[in-house]
Amino acid sequence: SSELTQDPAVSVALGQTVRITCQGDSLRSYYASWYQQKPGQAPVLVIYGKNNRPSGIPDRFSGSSSGNTASLTITGAQAEDEADYYCNSRDSSGNRYVVFGGGTKLTVL
Amino acid sequence: QVQLQQWGAGLLKPSETLSLTCAVYGGSFSGYYWSWIRQPPGKGLEWIGEINHSGSTNYNPSLKSRVTISVDTSKNQFSLKLSSVTAADTAVYYCARGRVAATPDYYYYYMDVWGKGTTVTVSS
Numbered sequence: 001s002s003e004l005t006q007d008p009a010v011s012v013a014l015g016q017t018v019r020i021t022c023q024g025d026s027l028r029s030y031y032a033s034w035y036q037q038k039p040g041q042a043p044v045l046v047i048y049g050k051n052n053r054p055s056g057i058p059d060r061f062s063g064s065s066s067g068n069t070a071s072l073t074i075t076g077a078q079a080e081d082e083a084d085y086y087c088n089s090r091d092s093s094g095n096r097y098v099v100f101g102g103g104t105k106l107t108v109l
Numbered sequence: 110q111v112q113l114q115q116w117g118a119g120l121l122k123p124s125e126t127l128s129l130t131c132a133v134y135g136g137s138f139s140g141y142y143w144s145w146i147r148q149p150p151g152k153g154l155e156w157i158g159e160i161n162h163s164g165s166t167n168y169n170p171s172l173k174s175r176v177t178i179s180v181d182t183s184k185n186q187f188s189l190k191l192s193s194v195t196a197a198d199t200a201v202y203y204c205a206r207g208r209v210a211a212t213p214d215y216y217y218y219y220m221d222v223w224g225k226g227t228t229v230t231v232s233s
Contacts, residue, residue, distance in 0.1 A: 049210065084153075
């Protein structure tokens, strides 16, 4: 299977911690990467590898993985974190395809 | 700092061929996978396909029969052609740079540089 499954929507109170999850068979071989997308903008990489943040991404963003599930955690969510989040990996059966999760809409209350 | 600049026709009629190009500025072309991704209005990201500097391609099986991705290393550019478009191909199309790496236990893949996107509308 080359699918990645995400919850469609998650909400978090301002300043609280939220976890966004991604499930798929490929995640047993690949760490997920995570992208933030705000309306009208291109996606931005926020987490890659075991738990790596590109330059400029706040340290409140972190990643983890267990079995076939990857998680993106935002510790102390800010209003500017409200966005769509997508997970991504390659298909582990043959490594010839790239797959995205369906996306999670994060609302900061 | 690597930047991707993309361009192409934004309005097509059904049955025409979509053609987009992405230029890579400020970095090496080799050692990466160069992808096209699209996003229909109000929907999620869909990977279309990728090419490396040597011209090796991988395509999304659902689009493979209509997609061609090519590379011009002399110009640090890669291009997308999608034939026989329909209204279902209306989307924002992005180009992106992909990288694969490995640890002793896992692989990881990520797209660290993205173009700004091109809106393509298919309408009669």
